[in-house]
Structures are given as structure tokens and as C-alpha cells.
Amino acid sequence: MDDPSQPRSLRATALATELRATFGKLKRRMREQSNVGDLTPSQVSVLLRLEREGAATTSSLARAEGMRHQSMASVVAALEAAGLVSGGPDPNDGRQTLLSLTDACRRWVEEGRAARQDWLSRTLAARLDAQELDHLASAVELLKRLADD
Secondary structure: OOOOOOOHHHHHHHHHHHHHHHHHHHHHHHHHOOOOOOOOHHHHHHHHHHHHHOOEOHHHHHHHHOOOHHHHHHHHHHHHHOOOEEEEEEOOEEEEEEEEEOHHHHHHHHHHHHHHHHHHHHHHHHHOOHHHHHHHHHHHHHHHHHHOO
């Protein structure tokens, strides 16, 4: 992969392929560290959106997630049945219901993040020496540049 004699575009393509595969594997490993239970990717996405952006209606969630209203309604119903979201009247429009995370869901999200953070911290400390940690820190700065607009 890291052959300096290759043209820059070929090196970038090879590196992009490796990064994508590695990030996917790392994401799966981190997901294993927290209990997402039987939640679907759509349900997880809705919970993360509600956490990040605050209360929302089913319609606004459907638009944001690129789903039909009926599909989002079934996602929301499952999350409500699991006790992860609850609905209340919209103070600006009483006909609307605003959905938000329950306290139990917030605790569950925090516990999952803590478990993933703990696993990653322990794994870094156990598998990388000081020089490798320095290299990784440099790589993280480069990844941040890629991620920023």
C-alpha cells in the first residue's frame, strides 16, 4: 500500500480502500463493546439524532432520515415500546407530538459510550508502545483534517 514510487492518485486510492475497511472493522469491534441489543440501524440513527438535535416530531425525523412518514412511525413505535423515547405535546403546536429520549435511554447511551471508550483506551495501552501512540496521534490529526469541511 505505501509504495512511494506509485503515482499519488494510486496511493490515495489504495489508502482509501484500506482506511474504509479498517474503520469498518474498528466500528464493529467498538459496537461489540456496548449492548445495542436488537436495535436496527434506523432505530440507532433516530436515537443519535434525538440526542444530538433534541426533541423532534415523527415527520421531521422522517425527513431528516430520508424515510417515509409511515416507516418512521414504526421505528418510533418500536423505540417507544422499548422505553427509549417518549412523546409529549409540542408547546408551539399542540396538534404535534415531540419525541425525546427517556432518562433510561440517556443512561444507556452514556454507558455504551463509556464501555467503548474504556475498551479503546485499554486496547491502545496494551497493544501500542509510546512511539506507536505518537504515530497514531499524528494520524488522528490528519484524519481530523479529512473530516473537517
